[in-house]
Amino acid sequence: MSIDLILFLILAVVAVATALGMLLSKNAVYSALFLVLNFAAIAVFYLLLGAPFIAISQVTVYAGAIMVLFLFVIMLLGAETLAPSKVLRGQGWAAFGLAVVLVAETVYLLVSRHAAVGVIARPDAFLNTMDSLREIGKALFIQYLLPFEVTSILLLVAMVGAIVLTRREKGG
Amino acid sequence: MDWTIWVEWLIKSLFVVFALLTGFAYLTLYERRALAKIQVRIGPNRAGWQGLLQPVADAVKLIFKEELTPAKADKLVFFWAPIITMVPSIVIAAVIPFGPTTTLFGRTIVFSVANINVGVLFLMAVASIAVYGIVLAGWSSNNKYAMLGGLRSSAQMISYELSLGLGFVTAILLGNSMNLHDIVDAQRNVWFAVVQPVGALIFMIVTLAEVNRAPFDMPEAEQELTAGYHSEYSGMKFALFFMAEYQKMIAISMIAATLFFGGYREFWFLKDTFLSVDAIWNIGPWQFQAWFLGPIYMLLKVVVLLFFMIWIRATWPRIRYDRLMSFGWKVLLPLSLAVVFISAVGVLVAQQFDNNWYLAIIPIFSSVAGLVAVGFVDQALRRKSYASH
Numbered sequence: 001m002s003i004d005l006i007l008f009l010i011l012a013v014v015a016v017a018t019a020l021g022m023l024l025s026k027n028a029v030y031s032a033l034f035l036v037l038n039f040a041a042i043a044v045f046y047l048l049l050g051a052p053f054i055a056i057s058q059v060t061v062y063a064g065a066i067m068v069l070f071l072f073v074i075m076l077l078g079a080e081t082l083a084p085s086k087v088l089r090g091q092g093w094a095a096f097g098l099a100v101v102l103v104a105e106t107v108y109l110l111v112s113r114h115a116a117v118g119v120i121a122r123p124d125a126f127l128n129t130m131d132s133l134r135e136i137g138k139a140l141f142i143q144y145l146l147p148f149e150v151t152s153i154l155l156l157v158a159m160v161g162a163i164v165l166t167r168r169e170k171g172g
Numbered sequence: 173m174d175w176t177i178w179v180e181w182l183i184k185s186l187f188v189v190f191a192l193l194t195g196f197a198y199l200t201l202y203e204r205r206a207l208a209k210i211q212v213r214i215g216p217n218r219a220g221w222q223g224l225l226q227p228v229a230d231a232v233k234l235i236f237k238e239e240l241t242p243a244k245a246d247k248l249v250f251f252w253a254p255i256i257t258m259v260p261s262i263v264i265a266a267v268i269p270f271g272p273t274t275t276l277f278g279r280t281i282v283f284s285v286a287n288i289n290v291g292v293l294f295l296m297a298v299a300s301i302a303v304y305g306i307v308l309a310g311w312s313s314n315n316k317y318a319m320l321g322g323l324r325s326s327a328q329m330i331s332y333e334l335s336l337g338l339g340f341v342t343a344i345l346l347g348n349s350m351n352l353h354d355i356v357d358a359q360r361n362v363w364f365a366v367v368q369p370v371g372a373l374i375f376m377i378v379t380l381a382e383v384n385r386a387p388f389d390m391p392e393a394e395q396e397l398t399a400g401y402h403s404e405y406s407g408m409k410f411a412l413f414f415m416a417e418y419q420k421m422i423a424i425s426m427i428a429a430t431l432f433f434g435g436y437r438e439f440w441f442l443k444d445t446f447l448s449v450d451a452i453w454n455i456g457p458w459q460f461q462a463w464f465l466g467p468i469y470m471l472l473k474v475v476v477l478l479f480f481m482i483w484i485r486a487t488w489p490r491i492r493y494d495r496l497m498s499f500g501w502k503v504l505l506p507l508s509l510a511v512v513f514i515s516a517v518g519v520l521v522a523q524q525f526d527n528n529w530y531l532a533i534i535p536i537f538s539s540v541a542g543l544v545a546v547g548f549v550d551q552a553l554r555r556k557s558y559a560s561h
Contacts, residue, residue, distance in 0.1 A: 065300060
C-alpha cells in the first residue's frame, strides 16, 4: 500500500466518523465542531488530489469563516441544548429516502463514468508553482466570468437584505 | 525522497518552534521592562542580570500552580481549548521565510519550513482557525464573563479578518505571487510599506485587533469581564493562553515584516553592499553567501514591530466596543477596499507602460484615501453620533 492510499483510508474513516458525529450529537456546539473536523478532513483530501489552493480555501472559508459564525450564533442564542423538536412529521423517513437516492446517484456515476474518464494523472510538476494559481484565476475571471459576477451579486443582495431586515428605524 | 530531507525539515521545524518559545519567554520580559520604562518605573530586574531569569521564574511558578476545572464546565472542550489556541500560533510561522535560498553542504536550502505556492492563503487559513480556541474556552467555562469574552473575540476577529485579508491581497498584488519567498524577493529594491504605506498601516492596526492586543483587547477587558475568556483557567492551561497570545504577537510581526517590510532582506540602503543577504563573503579560503544575515534582519524588524505594539499598549486607552465594530466595518473595510483598488490600478499602469516609476501613483492616491478616512473619523467623533448608527 502506498502512503497516499493509507492516508486516504484514514481520512475516509475520519470524514465519515465526524459526519456521523455531527448528525448524532445532542449538543449543537459539538455538532459544529464535528463539522469543522469534517471540513478539515475534506481539505486534506483536496491536498492529496493535488489542489492546494482549493484545500486552503476550504479551510479559510468553511472552517475559518462560516463555522465560526455558526458557533457564534449558537452561543449567542444559547441554543446548544434545545430539546429536539419534530416540526415535520415523517421528516426522518423523508431524509432517509433522499439519502438513498443520493447514494444511488453517486454509485451510478462512479460505475458509469469511471471507465470513460479513466485514471486522471496528478499534475505534479504544475502543483507547487504560481502557474497553477494563475490558471485558476484565468478560469474564474475569463472562462467563468459571468457565473462569478452573478454569484457576487447574489451575495451582495443577501448582505443588503440582511442589513435592511435588521435595521432599526430612526427614533424607533 | 531521501532521508536528508527529513533531517532538514526536522531542523527547520525545531528552529521555528524554539525561536517562538524562547521569543515568547523573552517577549514577556521585554514587554514588562518596556512598559515600565514608559511609565517611569523600573520593572522586573531582580531575577538574574537585568531580570533575564524572570521568564524562568514565571515558568516554574505557573507549572506548580493548581489547575482548577469549574464544576459545570464542559470538561472535554475545556481541556482542548488552550491547545487549539496554542497550535495555530506556532503553525502559522511554518511558511515564513527566514533567509534567502542558498546552497549548503551541496544542497539547496530554502529557509522556511514549507515553501508553498499558496503561502499567503495558508497564513489567512491559520489566522482564521485561531479564533476557535478563544470562543471554545469562553463557552466551555460555563461562566458568563468568559462567554461574553469569547463572543466578543469572535465578533471582533471575524470583522477585522476582512481587512486583514485585503491587506494580504495588497501584498499579493504588489509581489505578483502568493509565495512568501517571491513576495520578499519582490521587495529587493523597495519595501511594500513604501509603495503602499496606507496598506501597511491598516495591516498593522488589523493585526493588533487579530491578536486581541490593546487598544483592541476587548475580549479580556478586566473592568468589564474580569479576565474574559480565560477567567476560569489557571496553572498551565492559563499559561498556554498566555503563550499563545505572545506567540501570535511574534508571528504576526514576522508576517507584517515579510509582507511589507522586506522580510529577511537587508534594509534598502544596504543593497549591493557586503551586508546584503545576497553578498558573497570571502574569508580566507572560504567563499560563502551571507545568508545568515537573513534571520538577523528578520529579528531586528520583529523587535521593532513588537516595540510598536508595546508602545501602543502603554499609550492608548481601550477603545469602546461599539466603536471598535464601527471602526472595523465603516472605516477600515472601505479604506482597505480602496487601497486594494488603487494598488491594482497602479500595478496595471506600471505594467502597461513598462515603467516602475508609475507605481508612485499608489502611495499618492492611497495617502489621499487615508486622509479622507481620517477626516471622516474626525467628523464623526465631532458629531458624537459615531456610535449610534
